Amino acid sequence: xxxxxxxxxxxxxxxxxxxxxxxxxxxxxxxxxxxxxxxxxxxxxxxxxxxxxxxxxxxxxxxxxxxxxxxxxxxxxxxxxxxxxxxxxxxxxxxxxxxxxxxxxxxxxxxxxxxxxxxxxxxxxxxxxxxxxxxxxxxxxxxxxxxxxxxxxxxxxxxxxxxxxxxxxxxxxxxxxxxxxxxxxxxxxxxxxxxxxxxxxxxxxxxxxxxxxxxxxxxxxxxxxxxxxxxxxxxxxxxxxxxxxxxxxxxxxxxxxxxxxxxxxxxxxxxxxxxxxxxxxxxxxxxxxxxxxxxxxxxxxxxxxxxxxxxxx
Amino acid sequence: xxxxxxxxxxxxxxxxxxxxxxxxxxxxxxxxxxxxxxxxxxxxxxxxxxxxxxxxxxxxxxxxxxxxxxxxxxxxxxxxxxxxxxxxxxxxxxxxxxxxxxxxxxxxxxxxxxxxxxxxxxxxxxxxxxxxxxxxxxxxxxxxxxxxxxxxxxxxxxxxxxxxxxxxxxxxxxxxxxxxxxxxxxxxxxxxxxxxxxxxxxxxxxxxxxxxxxxxxxxxxxxxxxxxxxxxxxxxxxxxxxxxxxxxxxxxxxxxxxxxxxxxxxxxxxxxxxxxxxxxxxxxxxxxxxxxxxxxxxxxx
Numbered sequence: 001x002x003x004x005x006x007x008x009x010x011x012x013x014x015x016x017x018x019x020x021x022x023x024x025x026x027x028x029x030x031x032x033x034x035x036x037x038x039x040x041x042x043x044x045x046x047x048x049x050x051x052x053x054x055x056x057x058x059x060x061x062x063x064x065x066x067x068x069x070x071x072x073x074x075x076x077x078x079x080x081x082x083x084x085x086x087x088x089x090x091x092x093x094x095x096x097x098x099x100x101x102x103x104x105x106x107x108x109x110x111x112x113x114x115x116x117x118x119x120x121x122x123x124x125x126x127x128x129x130x131x132x133x134x135x136x137x138x139x140x141x142x143x144x145x146x147x148x149x150x151x152x153x154x155x156x157x158x159x160x161x162x163x164x165x166x167x168x169x170x171x172x173x174x175x176x177x178x179x180x181x182x183x184x185x186x187x188x189x190x191x192x193x194x195x196x197x198x199x200x201x202x203x204x205x206x207x208x209x210x211x212x213x214x215x216x217x218x219x220x221x222x223x224x225x226x227x228x229x230x231x232x233x234x235x236x237x238x239x240x241x242x243x244x245x246x247x248x249x250x251x252x253x254x255x256x257x258x259x260x261x262x263x264x265x266x267x268x269x270x271x272x273x274x275x276x277x278x279x280x281x282x283x284x285x286x287x288x289x290x291x292x293x294x295x296x297x298x299x300x301x302x303x304x305x306x307x308x309x310x311x312x313x
Numbered sequence: 314x315x316x317x318x319x320x321x322x323x324x325x326x327x328x329x330x331x332x333x334x335x336x337x338x339x340x341x342x343x344x345x346x347x348x349x350x351x352x353x354x355x356x357x358x359x360x361x362x363x364x365x366x367x368x369x370x371x372x373x374x375x376x377x378x379x380x381x382x383x384x385x386x387x388x389x390x391x392x393x394x395x396x397x398x399x400x401x402x403x404x405x406x407x408x409x410x411x412x413x414x415x416x417x418x419x420x421x422x423x424x425x426x427x428x429x430x431x432x433x434x435x436x437x438x439x440x441x442x443x444x445x446x447x448x449x450x451x452x453x454x455x456x457x458x459x460x461x462x463x464x465x466x467x468x469x470x471x472x473x474x475x476x477x478x479x480x481x482x483x484x485x486x487x488x489x490x491x492x493x494x495x496x497x498x499x500x501x502x503x504x505x506x507x508x509x510x511x512x513x514x515x516x517x518x519x520x521x522x523x524x525x526x527x528x529x530x531x532x533x534x535x536x537x538x539x540x541x542x543x544x545x546x547x548x549x550x551x552x553x554x555x556x557x558x559x560x561x562x563x564x565x566x567x568x569x570x571x572x573x574x575x576x577x578x579x580x581x582x583x584x585x586x587x588x589x590x591x592x593x594x595x596x597x598x599x600x601x602x603x604x605x606x607x608x609x610x611x612x613x614x
Contacts, residue, residue: 024491030380031372032478032498034471041478045494048487058485065482065490069475076376124418125557128381132415133583135387140408141446150404153391157382164377194598200563201597202590207416207551207558208570209586213579214412215551216544241575248545253552253559263549264426267454270545274451278538 011054013091018084020049022172025083026165029076038073043083043108050087054094064090067101074112075119077168082111084175085183092179107180111187118192123164126199130206131160137213215245330373356515359437361396363511365389366433367503370467372495380419386411386432386453393436406436409446410453412547416554427460434460434513441518442525447543448536452521454546456513463506471498562601566593 025046032041044065051064074082085107093099138152175183186192219233236243255261368374369383382388390407394400414428435453444452474497481489528535559567573581573589 025376027372027376028495029372029376031495032471032474032493033468034475034498035468036472037475041475041490041494044478044482045491048491052487061487062482062485065485065487066479069478069482069490120418121557123381125554129415129554130583130587132385132387132411134587136408136411136415137583139387139391139404140412141405147401148405148408150391150394150400152408153388153404156385157378157388160381161375161378164381165375168377190602194602197561197563197602198594198598200558200561201566201594202587203554203558204563204566205570205573205590205593206583206586207555208567208572209574209581209583210415210570211548211551211567212571212574213583214415214547218544241578242571245548246571246575249548249551252548253555256549256552257556257559263553264458266549267458267546270549271451271454271542274542274545275535275538278534278541 011091011094013050013053013087017049017053018087018173018176021046021083021087022080022169024049025076025080025172026168037069037071039076040069040072043072044068046083047087047090050090054090063101067104070105070108072108072112074116075123077123077164078119078171079112079115080168080172081175081183081186082108082115084172085111085178085180086175088176088179103180107183111183114187118196121196121203122199123167126203126206127163128160129203129210131156131163133206133210133213134159211245211249212242215249217244217248219244355518358396359511359515359518360507362393362433362437362514363507363509365392365396366430366510367507369429369433370463370502370506371499384429384432386414386428386436389429389432390436393433393440397437397440399440402440403436405446406439406444406449407432409450409543410435413450413454413550414457415547416550416552418554418557426454426457427464428457430460430463430510431457434510434517437514438517438521442521444525444536445540448539450543450546451539454542463509466505467498467502470501474498474501563597566590566597569593 025042028045029039029042031045033039047064047068051061051068055061055064086104089099089104089107093104135152135156138155139148139150140152141148174186178186219236233244240246252266255266256263365383366389369379369389371379373379374382383392386407387404388407390410391400391404393407394403397403410431411428414426414431417426417428431453435449435456438456439446439449439452442452474493477497478490478493481493525536555567570586570590573586
């Protein structure tokens with residue numbers, strides 16, 4: 001099959017062909033997400049305009065379609081660099097370069113894992129939580145009890161989609177322009193590693209701040225010493241503000257990451273803890289006289305307890 | 314041959330569907346909220362929520378606008394709010410539910426819960442029941458766990474369409490392969506997401522509203538428990554994300570971020586934290602780089 005390739009006229013892809021492939025992937029990368037091939041059929045769909053342009057022989061079209069229907073899974077935005085490189089390889093192959101199925105398969109299967117790791121850290125691990133927390137802090141009920149601003153939802157949507165689209169487009173054309181060697185050397189150069197480390201530093205800083213903002217654990221245990229009484233939580237707060245939420249979050253991380261506790265089990269356990277803490281039995285034993293709080297656990301930023309709303313009649 | 318003629322069917326359909334559905338979603342809600350006929354009204358609103366839930370899992374909004382947009386309770390809650398005529402409350406509830414899914418990561422075809430159904434159906438039910446946004450978190454969690462059923466069904470059944478695509482490839486039909494990636498799976502997804510969500514909102518609203526009324530009179534502590542859970546559960550969402558990034562040489566930044574926020578009693582806003590974070594990340598990469606990270610990886614491998 002490879003002999004007559006050098007005789008045929010050169011086929012060049014236009015940038016618009018590569019762009020059309022990009023849009024097909026951006027839209028449909030998860031349209032047929034499944035346990036058997038994951039994004040396999042989506043990869044094939046994205047390659048269709050490329051295949052139709054490069055190959056005219058029905059047998060070659062058939063072979064190319066089957067080549068790209070195999071198992072594939074990566075992070076869809078950053079991982080587009082693989083598609084770019086594969087398109088460049090298909091173009092070379094159609095023009096007679098000695099690139100066999102194995103070469104193309106090994107680029108796909110070799111890069112999809114590492115780029116899923118890099119991509120998930122950047123997109124789902126850093127950018128999304130940061131933008132979400134900006135949006136949430138605007139749209140949620142304000143700490144003082146003021147109304148939220150729904151602009152937070154719109155702002156998140158516009159920024160997130162804009163940034164992801166720009167990122168995806170950039171990586172896609174990096175892959176096409178650099179080709180297989182360029183992408184491999186980019187990965188070897190450690191640039192992406194640096195990006196991941198940087199994203200990790202930024203992500204950790206933000207997660208730390210979010211822990212303070214959103215995790216609320218409060219223990220209203222009063223310790224009697226002689227005539228004076230001490231609020232247990234106040235003592236802890238003197239050691240370090242919001243020490244309990246910090247310890248609680250680190251404990252949760254330790255259980256999930258180190259002890260491999262299932263998040264769903266943990267969800268159930270925390271739910272039970274919350275219910276037990278809210279049960280009037282505890283309210284009877286330790287009602288804070290100043291706040292009348294019917295619980296041993298409540299949000300630190302709302303020391304004055306809100307009584308449950310009256311039933312609507 | 315112009316470019317428009319050459320553009321694949323799927324792209325043209327997607328542009329059309331995107332504009333039509335998104336437009337319907339934005340404009341139909343408030344319009345229906347004012348028209349007469351309570352019963353049909355409720356059904357239309359429930360159907361719009363169901364449509365939104367389908368769209369959040371669909372490719373039609375640039376792909377990215379689904380999973381990174383409508384899929385998030387922050388966005389879903391806002392649109393549900395529009396549908397029910399109160400976008401401010403909707404966004405507040407959506408934002409609260411989203412706190413739990415801040416650290417949501419879908420990797421390798423697995424999800425710990427379904428934030429989208431928690432956002433769409435959870436917000437609708439919470440609004441019907443008049444729940445406070447903190448109490449709505451717990452309701453969202455419960456609904457979100459049920460939502461994983463839709464995800465697992467879809468992930469299993471969609472494998473069939475991959476074999477249909479194989480058959481088209483065997484026939485050398487490139488457009489057929491492309492069609493198999495979007496047409497049958499999206500019809501299937503519409504059935505398993507739109508109808509359950511619509512029914513859940515339509516039938517569930519009254520049930521949830523009754524139940525919450527009942528709890529308020531007979532066992533108010535349960536609602537109080539919901540609110541306490543609203544303070545505990547975000548730790549799980551955050552810790553799930555920490556699994557991926559709280560390691561290597563960068564974990565100390567978690568404590569710096571916490572102390573920055575705690576020492577200003579939350580007065581520092583998240584944009585400021587982000588700017589400080591970018592500066593620190595730059596310094597970290599400049600001085601430490603990826604050396605330590607690589608040493609760790611090679612030891613681990």
